[in-house]
Amino acid sequence: MPKGKVYFEVDLCKGCSLCVSFCPQHILYQDKTEINKSGYNIIKVSEPEKCIGCAFCAMMCPDSVIKVEVDK
Amino acid sequence: MAKVLMKGNEAIAVAALKGGIDAFFGYPITPQNEIPEYLSKHLLAAGKVFVQAESEVAAINMVYGAAGAGARVMTSSSSPGIALKQEGISYIAGAELPCVIVSVMRGGPGLGGIQPSQADYYQATRGGGNGDYQLIVYAPETIQETIDIMKESFDIADYYRNPVLVLVDGLIGQMMETVDFDKPVKKRFIPAKDYITTGTANHPGRNIVNSLFLDPVELEQHNFQLQRKYQQIKNNETKYEMINMENPKYVIVAYGTMSRICRSAIETLKEEGIEVGMIRPISLWPYPKAAFNEIPEGVKGILCAEMSMGQMLDDVMISDKGRHEIGFFGRVGGMVPEPEEIVDAIKNFKDKVVK
Amino acid sequence: MEVKYQKTKGLTDKKLSYCPGCTHGIVHKLVGETLEELGMIGDAIGVASVGCSVFSYEFFNCDMQQAPHGRACAEATGIKRVLPNNIVFTYQGDGDLASIGIAETIHAANRGENITVIFINNAIYGMTGGQMAPTTLIGQKTTTSQDGRNRALTGGPIKISEIFSQIEGVAYLERVSVTNPKQLIKAKKAIKKAFTYQKEKRGFTLVEVLSTCPVNWGMTPVDALKWVETNMVPVFPLGVFKDAGEFDV
Numbered sequence: 174m175p176k177g178k179v180y181f182e183v184d185l186c187k188g189c190s191l192c193v194s195f196c197p198q199h200i201l202y203q204d205k206t207e208i209n210k211s212g213y214n215i216i217k218v219s220e221p222e223k224c225i226g227c228a229f230c231a232m233m234c235p236d237s238v239i240k241v242e243v244d245k
Numbered sequence: 246m247a248k249v250l251m252k253g254n255e256a257i258a259v260a261a262l263k264g265g266i267d268a269f270f271g272y273p274i275t276p277q278n279e280i281p282e283y284l285s286k287h288l289l290a291a292g293k294v295f296v297q298a299e300s301e302v303a304a305i306n307m308v309y310g311a312a313g314a315g316a317r318v319m320t321s322s323s324s325p326g327i328a329l330k331q332e333g334i335s336y337i338a339g340a341e342l343p344c345v346i347v348s349v350m351r352g353g354p355g356l357g358g359i360q361p362s363q364a365d366y367y368q369a370t371r372g373g374g375n376g377d378y379q380l381i382v383y384a385p386e387t388i389q390e391t392i393d394i395m396k397e398s399f400d401i402a403d404y405y406r407n408p409v410l411v412l413v414d415g416l417i418g419q420m421m422e423t424v425d426f427d428k429p430v431k432k433r434f435i436p437a438k439d440y441i442t443t444g445t446a447n448h449p450g451r452n453i454v455n456s457l458f459l460d461p462v463e464l465e466q467h468n469f470q471l472q473r474k475y476q477q478i479k480n481n482e483t484k485y486e487m488i489n490m491e492n493p494k495y496v497i498v499a500y501g502t503m504s505r506i507c508r509s510a511i512e513t514l515k516e517e518g519i520e521v522g523m524i525r526p527i528s529l530w531p532y533p534k535a536a537f538n539e540i541p542e543g544v545k546g547i548l549c550a551e552m553s554m555g556q557m558l559d560d561v562m563i564s565d566k567g568r569h570e571i572g573f574f575g576r577v578g579g580m581v582p583e584p585e586e587i588v589d590a591i592k593n594f595k596d597k598v599v600k
Numbered sequence: 601m602e603v604k605y606q607k608t609k610g611l612t613d614k615k616l617s618y619c620p621g622c623t624h625g626i627v628h629k630l631v632g633e634t635l636e637e638l639g640m641i642g643d644a645i646g647v648a649s650v651g652c653s654v655f656s657y658e659f660f661n662c663d664m665q666q667a668p669h670g671r672a673c674a675e676a677t678g679i680k681r682v683l684p685n686n687i688v689f690t691y692q693g694d695g696d697l698a699s700i701g702i703a704e705t706i707h708a709a710n711r712g713e714n715i716t717v718i719f720i721n722n723a724i725y726g727m728t729g730g731q732m733a734p735t736t737l738i739g740q741k742t743t744t745s746q747d748g749r750n751r752a753l754t755g756g757p758i759k760i761s762e763i764f765s766q767i768e769g770v771a772y773l774e775r776v777s778v779t780n781p782k783q784l785i786k787a788k789k790a791i792k793k794a795f796t797y798q799k800e801k802r803g804f805t806l807v808e809v810l811s812t813c814p815v816n817w818g819m820t821p822v823d824a825l826k827w828v829e830t831n832m833v834p835v836f837p838l839g840v841f842k843d844a845g846e847f848d849v
Contacts, residue, residue, distance in 0.1 A: 178601060189621030189814075189821040195781060213620065228605040229781045235625020236616055237607035245602050268682050294681045298674065299707040306671035306704065310678025313665045314645070314686075318678070336668050442663035442679065444686050446642025451612075453657050455666040 177226020179218060180240040188213035192230035192239060198223045201230060248423045253388045253413065254279035256424055257321070257347055260395035262287060263426055266345075267316040268294035270307035272326060275359045276415040277349035280321040301326040305333030305346075312342040313454035315441035317399045321347035323415075324365050325356060327373070334408055335374030339456030341440075341471075343402035345395070346380070347411045349418040352579040360579020361415035363501060366556035369412050370530045377468055379475050380410040381482060382529040384500040388422040390527075396430045403435045405478055412529065414552065416502045416581060478531060485533035486525040489515075493522030495591050496540055496569075498561050499550040500526050502581070507550055510587035521591055529557070537564040546570040546594050550587060553577060558599065572597030608632040610641055612661045621821020623811040624652060624720065626778045628659055630788045631691070631718060634795050635662065644687045645679055647672040649701075651693035652726040660691075670701025673708035676715045687798060689716040695725050698734040698758050712769030712803040716794045719760060722811040723832060730816030734758040737835055742816075757835055761808045765841035771803030773842040777810040777833065779825045790840075802844050810836055 186209055193201040193216060200220045209215050216238075218224070226243035251259070258280050261269070269288055271281040281297060288295040294311070298304035304320050311318045322330065327348045337344055350365050352358035367373075369382045381401060385391040391413055398409045442452050458464035489511055490496070499507045504525045514521045522544075524536045540547075547569045549561040555573050562571055574590040574597055576582045590597050610632025618624045635641045644662035648654060650669035657664035667675040672690035680688040697705050697719050708715065724742055725731040732742040732749060735757045739748040749756075761775040772794050776787035787809060794805035810832050812824035819827060 177604070185615060187620035191621055191821055191825070194822045226604055227781075231605040232781050232784055233626065235618065235622060235629075237611065237625075237629060239605070240603065240607070241605040242601035243604045268678070270678065296677065296681060296711075298677075299703055302671070303674040303677075303704050303707065306668065306674035307678035307681070309667070309671075310647070310665060310675035311682045312678075313675075314679045314683050316682040318682075332668055333671070340666075442645045442665055443683060444643040444645060444663055445661075451661070452663045453666070454664070455657060457654065457666055 175222045175224045176244050177224040178221065178242045179224060179230060181216060182238050183215055184210045185236045185238045186213055186215050187211070187236055188215060189235065190216070191233040191235070192216055195229045195233045197227060197229065198225060200224060248425050250421055250423050251388065252279060252419065252421050253391065254349065254418045255283050256388050256392050257395055258283035258287070259426060260392040261319055261345070264396040264399045265317050266293070266319050266399065268311045268318045269320065270296050270298050270304040270311070270318070271320050271322065272298050272301045272304050274323045274326045276351060276418050277321050277323050277347070280347065301329040302333065305330040308344050309333055309337050309342065312337065312344045313340065313442050315438050315443060317403065319345040319347070321349070323349045323351045324353050324362065327365065327368060331374035334380070335376055335378060336456050337408050338378035338380065339376060340454050341406040342454065343406055344408050345398045345402055345411065346408055347413070350412065350414040352577065358579040359415065361502060361552060361581055362577065362579060363414060363503060363552035364554070364556065364577060365412070366529065366551070366553060369410055370532070378471060379530050380408050381405065381478055382410045382412055383484070383527060384412045384529050385417070385527065386501050386504045386525065388417060388420070389424045391417060392424055392426060393428055393430055400433045400435060401482065404433050405474060407474065407478070412501070414502050482528055483531045483533050483535070484527035485536045486527060487536065487539065488523040488525060489520065490522040490539070490541065492541065492543070493520045494543070494545050495521045495548060495594060496544050497521060497523040497548045497550055497587070498526070498557070499523060500529065500557070503550050503552055506582055506584050507587050509584035510591070513584060513588050514591055519591065532560045532564065534564040540569070544569060546572055546598070548572040548574055548590060548594065548597060550574045550590070552581065571599050573599050608636050610635040610661055611659055614658045616659060617655050618652060619815045621812070621814050621824065622652070623722070623778050623809070626784065627718065627720060627809050627811065628656070630784070630791050632660065633788065634792045638792065638795055638799070640687045640795065643685070644689065645683070647676045647679070647688070647690040649690065649692040649696040651696050653691055653693060653720065654727065656691050670696050670699070671704055672696065673701065673713070673715070673717065674704040677708050677711070677713050680713055680715050684714070687795065689718060689795070691718045691720070693720045693726070694722065694733040694735045698760055706767065709764055709767045709804045709806070710769050712771070714798050714801050714803060716798045717806040718791065719806055719808040720811045721760070721808055721836065722813045723757070724813045724816050726813045726816055737831060759836065761836070761841045764806060769804050770806065770842050771844040772797045772805040774840045775808040775810065775836060775838050777828055777838060779828050797845060
């Protein structure tokens, strides 16, 4: 059971990749094959079970794309 | 209430208090310093707001903020300082905020002089700042009239959500006359200010005070809305006086201090058997164009008399629509004419005709 | 599961107009979160300036006024003087605050106006396409310093926090960055303190946030954050420059 879970509001993402850079678990990546409604390559989670719920990704995201939940 | 003898600038300040001012922001400049000086004492004593800003630019922007926050606000300055305020005034007009601006005109251009002038007519009525907007401009001729207009100005500004400019010259600002502060003035119903920024906890929704409309469709609609307002102002607020218009041979058009000098000239000419009438605009914007339709038959010419090189002259020509010969008499640089000069100008009218 | 992080109520639903990775978005969140956590959203009145953040009146979820370029501190003064119990803040870039608006900003600070200024310093004029700013670094290439900023021609970068630390009316002054989560948390603390000091009527508060402009610097957003650390911080050191409350018991 992963400690944290992230949700992406995909259409708000501008593909800046700050979240990818700051994820300490290195489980975020930019999918160069998929774009959202605004034409940006979106970010996806490669290994969600490794998420520790630190919320660094959400903190660094300038566009409030990411919501983070953690185990109580 | 008993009449008092008071200096024009001071009377403007007292009238502002009577008119319900909440806040004053200004900067010292000759010849209007008695206004901020008087208000610095009396506003603070009344628990209201007074700030001597670091510049006229800062002052008009403080006016903008305070007006957007719902206060009845005023600033005062003189010609070069009013020039500095043009950016802020355009924003205030574009954002549809109320405020009262007093200008005590002095000679220009540039640093110019400190003596009286009327050379800011263009500045007052033809923008000054950028874009299609108008100020409601009043030009009283006596201190009493200045007081009465000042008292009404805050209501007029609030009613139309538009800046009001009270335009006097250094002579009115510095002279003393007996005045009555308690003459009743027209009371207007002011709707509740639902557009002001007092915090979302204090009104429904979210209020934004703004003049930016990047979408041209929106900006054009906004400008049409402003024009509808200006048409309403033209219909309701045009003010003028007709003097000695039963059977004049000539008609003078003059405002403010110049109109008082012309009154004396008209008396002298009457004694010499020359009947001269006068159209005295009290609102410079909206300009009393309709007054020119009231000029009776048999008038030989219109003399525009100003303390400028010919700024109101344009509006005189526009309003007359080519029906009469138009002459111009002007003194500038702080030179205030004697009534005899106006008498001569009428007698030698042909020499004054504008080609 | 419980929510650890989500979008703050201090920002509206409007999609931000900033470039991808621009730190404006991060600082907007910090301000929004601060207003939300301090219970200030309903009393706040923000003054939007002119620059990339000209539309901030669409993003902060409170009453807003839009000011002419440079005049935000004068406008905020007018608001706060007539509404002394509201929370009034400005949000200004380096052109707005340190160039055209320097007089209005210094004098608001000198009068000790009870307002909070959020100063976004990214050493360039973003909105107008990358011209030199008062805070542009020596040697930094911009569209109006195409061979790099030349000290002999234009002087050096202006240091707002250092200058303002000399002004008596300033109650709190800190320079921060948002280059990583640790710095971001410090930046938020500074912003919270600034707004708290305003509520306590201590005087003028300003937080200078070293920020990026990936597009006009010609870098990726991630590289731009690194550039702040390697190039800007040595010129604009982080830290508290003034704290009027530090001697409170």
